[in-house]
Amino acid sequence: MTWEEIVDKKRKALFALIPEKWRIPSDQLPPESERSVISFIEQSNLLTAEELAITALKVNELSGKIASGEYTATQVCQAYCHRATIAHQLVNCLTEICFDAALEQAKELDEYFQKHGRTVGLLHGVPISLKDQLRVKGLESCIGYVSFLGKVDGDESILTELLRKAGAIIYVKTNVPQTLRFGETVNNIIGRTSNPYNRLLSCGGSSGGEGALLALHGSPLGVGTDIGGSIRIPASFSNLWSLKPSHGRLPYGNIKTTLDGKESIASVCGPMAHCASDLVYFMQAVLQQEPWKYDPKSIDMPWRETRYLEGKTGKKVFGVIATDGIFGFDGTIMPHPPILRGIQQVITALRKAGHIVVQWQPYKHKYAADLIEKIFSADGAAPAKRIIASSGEPPIPNFKNTYELNIPPIDLESLWKLHTPHSAVKHDDYKYYGYTEVINLLDWPATTIPVTFTDKEKDIKNMQYKCMNDLDKETYEAYDPDIYDGGPVGIQLVGKRLQEEYLLGLTEQIGEALVA
Template identity: 35%
Template structure:
């Protein structure tokens, strides 16, 4: 990929830089052969069925597969890797037009796929467990020769000198990288909006957010322009877009999967560790991704990782699930409470799962602790990155950095004190878990379904588990907003639990079911630190017991 020539360093305005990046993206999509047809004149709020009239029958069939379905078809030669990658590139280009989720198609993907086909034909063997599988990539994960701007206009022109370690591992396993996806300014939104590419919207209802900061991945996979992608998470940035778009999204324990080679501010900070993880249309896609990366023993090349390989362990008892109905800070909107109630009822009826209520402990304190550890320099690096181009502050960047009362520039003593508070909170929560003796926690993945644009101002249902460094996964329950939730409506004369709850309650009062119609309904399952494999197996058990699908 050629290095961006229109940059702030070259004397361009921020508007010119953004326009050039968008021209580059559009040019990669225009190179598709045959070209994509024009969109219909009337695009519905729910765009997920638009591809049916825009793609060929074979392209629709290929892109309807999940990872576990494609693997044997590619290995047997039923479909060539080149045919598969071209289908996904075309659907990704269409998803961009519908949701604004792509930063560029990677045109070398077709050559890579052809090489894989040649290898299979010559040897009768696949390159690895992901032979020919298309994988989409969040833009700030370094790909050799590609721009690494982290959502800042002023950083356009920075280029990855080598592939990130996780991409090297996936490449060796046979993966094909074919598209990069949008991210927000600062990477610190639960939405995806930037001055570079604009706003990424939800394919199920384009008045709603796709989530963030891996919102491009969420919208792309929710549109089936991808079935397996890579996101990152420090406060909900994988689980938020996964939940909003009705797909699976896994935040591992940090540091288990390799993160070297990504681009972001706060590099070197260890107060709250970000992590990298998969989003997929299936639970097996998530598991296969993690197994593949861990099988490469990445800790030998990234020594900050813990040396824990994938572990196959049998559970010695009936699955015991703790349920969070609300976190004591913000009550979820009725569709989430209704979904949680239905799943819990099915679990109890199954007789295969023991269910107990989990009483939350000081989740408001957890947000105070993590919010003052996100930006230990008081946000100086983010502010400088924005100022370097003169680009405007996005509303949610302003909310998390400038309007956040917990942000402060730490001295060494105040940082030590804040980290002691973090560690004490972790110890206290571990003691609660020991006393309550549950295997996993079932809870909302957010204070509602996908929010209206620019309203994602409560992170507590996801950031809680980043503070504790617990692995967590968002998963769909197979339903969308559109029914009645009267049995779970807020009580008459409802008194909000907090100012955050007052804001969330007002959103439901203003928009109601009609405002969120079509939004997927998702939940979240949380495990104990370093029990990542157990969490994925426990979700498999839970889905079976509740009669829920492992694909979307």
């Protein structure tokens, strides 16, 4: 079979898993010219009132209603399966669907609850979506490569197993870019995933399918992975909250990657959610399962409630990355106008709440960004090239230049900053990862905090700005207020290594300040 025939078979098989009653007739789908589909589900009458009510709840509210008997796990699972299919038909975000297995798991949880009068864990009956990298028994983990299609996983990632132990229901896996290496989500199998806030814009990557699904409330809680910004970028582009922990706080065992053993910079997994409290709930639920007993690289460090409360209370000092007096500027790539406005909005809110905000000059930031890029490209992208070539599929646009070049391998308290120098970008236009990947180099934890949205009337391009370098010029000139209009704007909050609880407390403080 040709790679095109293999892909066609996969797409047809995926579509067949959507129940016929949930398939939306083409004349009822929004036209391609309609940029935003973020409110389509609420306005479409495709969901019942009960399904809308269930999918609007925070995770702790949802689990509480399941624990009280107000909702069964089956009701909740059915609602999210239905909503996820609508999200997929709007923005193309799913790679795997396992509704039958999910509903069977929900039935078993309901039987347990009826028999024992209690839940099995904090996530009892809560559907959780997974980035395609996380293995689920009986499903594929193609991670954007045609040559990986047809290879069904016989076992699960450790985190998948622990989520099930906590009572979570696994029902879908989500789209990623070919190679997992880009702030855009597109491959030759599922295709491109769009941003539901503005379909002209990227949903980010590489956990972009996860971000798009969550943005449309097709999932209450999702899991992504991050080695250079792959949780934080799509969370920022989709108006979500997220946590990239330090290496070892959450189990990474048996998660599929392009190349096992490449550990100079450790990839980590973490939650993506609709509010900061759901990130806390996720961490409590997983750490309660003692992942260090299952994954030797997980650190024996239970949830520390005292540290969380310390971060959540009291007045703090926040440092903001700054260069030449410009808050948010790393000295290499100037942020776009909506990002600068969002930063000022956060500064104003924190100072109004009584916190202190100071400028923070990053130490050798450009050196660090250049260093991590050298580490990432040390093998000349040879493994990814081999995997792509083995099926005959072409490289995606983002990888085309690297694929065609013959790059030789090489011999061998808190601060906050941007995720990116821009809000959600135009498709295939993501250029600079320095604001996120340096945090991976240092193994610091970081959260995503949604702030505002691009407004073409307020976020006017500074035509007098003198660019620092060619990449800065290319990035700044790409900003088009008309196209970027409506794209979410977020920041990342960065803490000290392995201080996730304190960082999450601080994250909640910023969230409260922004709505005060």
